[in-house]
Amino acid sequence: MHRQLDPSSPDVIIGEGADLNTTHRSWTLVGTLGDVDHAAVDSRGLVSRKVDGFSVDWWVGADDRWHLPSRSAGIRQRLVDDSPIVETTMRVPGGEIVHRVWGVAPGAGMPPGGGIVIELHNAATVPVAVAIALRPFGPISRTAIKAIDLDGTVVRVDGHPVMHLAKAPSRVAVGSASLGDSLNVVESGAAGSQWPDGGVRCSEGRASAALLFPLPHTATVRFVLESAPIEQRRSLFGFRHRELPSAPVNPAAAPDASRVAAGWEVQTRRSPRMELLELRADEAVRSARRSALLHAAGDDAVSWSDGLVGVFDACALIIALDQHGLHAEAAKLLMGLVDRIDVDGRFELEHHRVDAGAAWLHAVERHIRLADDVALARVSVGEIAKVAHRVHRDVVALKDRRRARRSTGPVWTTTPESLRVHDLVWAHSGLNSAATALRVAEQPDAAREIEKLAEGLAGEVDAALASAHLTPESAVAAVVALVESDSAALIDQVLLDALVDEASRGAVRGAVVQRIGEAALSPRLTAALAVARIRLGDRNAVEALRWMLEIGAPTWSWPESVHPRTGDGCSGDGHSPVSTAAFLQLTRSFSVIDDEHVVDLFPVVPSEWLGQPIEVHDLPTSHGKLSFAVRWHGERPALLWDLRPHEDVSISAAESSAVPIGLRCTGLDPTWSTTELRGEALLAPPDPDLAASAAVPPMDVEPPADSEVLIDPAAGPTSGSRPPTAPSPGESFS
Secondary structure, rough: OOOOOOOOOOOOOOOOOEEEEEEEOOOOOOOOOOOOOOOOEOOOOOOEEOOOOOEEEEEEOOOOOOOOHHHHOEEEEEEEHHOOEEEEEEEEEEEEEEEEEEEEEEOOOOOOOEEEEEEEEEEOOOOOOEEEEEOOOOOOOOOOEOOOEOOOOOOEEOOEEEEEHHHHHHHEEEEEOOEOHHHHHHOOOOOOOOOOOEEOOOOOOEEEEEEEEEEEEEEEEEEEEEOOOEEEEEOOOEEEEOOOOOOOHHHHHHHHHHHHHHHHHOOOOOOOOOOOOOOOOOHHHHHHHHHHHOOOOOOEEEEOOOEOHHHHHHHHHHHHHHHHOOOHHHHHHHHHHHOOOOOOEOOOOOOOHHHHHHHHHHHHHHHHHHHHOOOHHOOOHHHHHHHHHHHHHHHHHHHHHHHHHOOOOOOOOOHHHHHHHHHHHHHHHHHHHHHHHHOOOOOOHHHHHHHHEEEHHHHHHHHHHHHHHHHHHHHHHHHHHHHHHOOOOHHHHEEEEEEEHHHHHOOOOOEOEEEOOOOOOOOHHHHHHHHHHHHHHOOOHHHHHHHHHHOOOOOOOOOOEOOOOOOOOEEEEOOOHHHHHHHHHHEEEEEEEEEEEEEOOOOOHHHHOOOOOOOEEEEOOOOOOEEEEEEEEOOOEEEEEEEEEOHHHHHHOOOOOOOEEEEEEOOOOOOOOOOOOOEEEEEOOOHHHHHHOOOOOOOOOOOOOOOOOOOOOHHOOOOOOOOEEEEOOOOOOO
16 A cells, blocks of 8 residues: 555556555465465565454564564565465564464364464564554455454454453554554654553544564564354355354464474375476475365355355366365365255356356366266266256357347347357356266266257357457457366367467466456466467467466465566455466366376476476376376486276266277377376487477486386396386385
């Protein structure tokens, strides 16, 4: 807000809206898996529990002056061990002050609904004073605080207990519309030793307070923010809050950051091991998986700023969870969405969206295959059939409405061409997904009926895609729909290439511009377009990954929309579940493109990755768990693979047994393929034009004794090396 109101700042906003954050609308979520009430930590350590509530800032009083993180240049931020534990460090004379924030579950000494721990540690060589400040604004805009009270070590805001102190503050400063900001009191040195009688009151909602504590060298002080207890029963208008009696809270009883980080590591140990050779990509994937679990806490996907996530966006998160092995959370969200299905097959509050039902059907089918979860298909047969029929009726109604408008006025004036393409592609994919799910659930007659409905839409989809390249907007809509619905493999690759080229027009540093609404850069659209490029074998797709890594750093949280100049969020959610899902789906695509009868390992390999060993373990695919690795024998890559098919025979029976599963590795050797589920192969050298710029290390030296180098059978045995052995089912590569 300070920068947007400052005429000398490059972030200045002229005219109305300057007090709404549109240049740095980014934050990182912290919380626990058992609670959907998370907190947001902005890039300077401001902690906000609710989008419309108070925030907690921190200031440091050093020998020279008071240092404010919001205006200091010496700020660094990171996640502790790739977990939702945000560490913000500010440099002051004599060293650094470290500010950490993380979520804790209910337990001994903690609030009944869990809490958010704020910890300040003095890593400087001199003592300092720290202030914990309650502020009437958040990471989006101004908010209102009308009353602040201090009852011993409990701070109340507008009558509710919100923060627990380890001890009483040594000094206090308060502010209001009439008194001025509490910051002015602190900076002037006028903070008092007594809390004012009657607390702080401000009818204009501008009450503020700062609680000051001495912090000697190496000392640490903690505070606990209460998480508002929430009933896990959802109403039509969101979550209903209820107050629980507050038990005594002891901030010292909270588990420390390292213990919490270890717990998060355990939670994602189920995920496949994937290696990406881009700098910091592996830590970004680990962090994004844990963020996805936060977004999925509870029965519904939740956005911190917008509340309940829509069905279409929630399904993108569900698929990302399944692709990264987090199947239990994906299943829980899928069944939570079942509760939103109305009697007519539409989703409550989203009757106008054809894509909502289609995306749910697609997510159900993806979960069944990726998680090998036939039970979910069997218990959802009725809902699958009902939603599929509704999707078909709705998309046919849209088509008929468009035809009627041809004779009376502009073509489909209320529905742009880009939306028509989007809905048609999704409806066709959703119906095909429903047919597959019903077949897995041993409902062949219902599956055939839905399949015929899908066949009836195929011609309309082809016609829409043939004209979709006329404008960048409709091309983007077509490409994103094809990629996210897993339909890209079903269309002609020449057409897909043309659509991708048109959709790329106007891109900024490789990022796709969202042209509907704000002219911002979209992580979701950028990731989807990059996946389409991967399918086309375009190694430049790695530029999108690099852009995502750049804007996600340092805490690996991606906003919904990105400001082209600042690289931070500018609208929507500052830590978006949809953008997180898009990043996870993009990173998986560099390892595997998983189609109905073909699995492509390493579909593109940028030149910088050549010559480096890489492994993937236990990756869920439509056909089973897949592990594979690449080792290098001179300039030739050696590929090892092991595909363990699904255990449930219902999924295998639903697939066409006449067509075996094919494996390819087009990023390294487009000529190679196999139908063997397990084996090893020495591939041809990569494209010389690509290899020339890759700086592949020479292999004329003796390999380490514990290395595995595949030997060319034509060359015979070679001293000092041995052929690798592919792992047996359940084992890991050595």
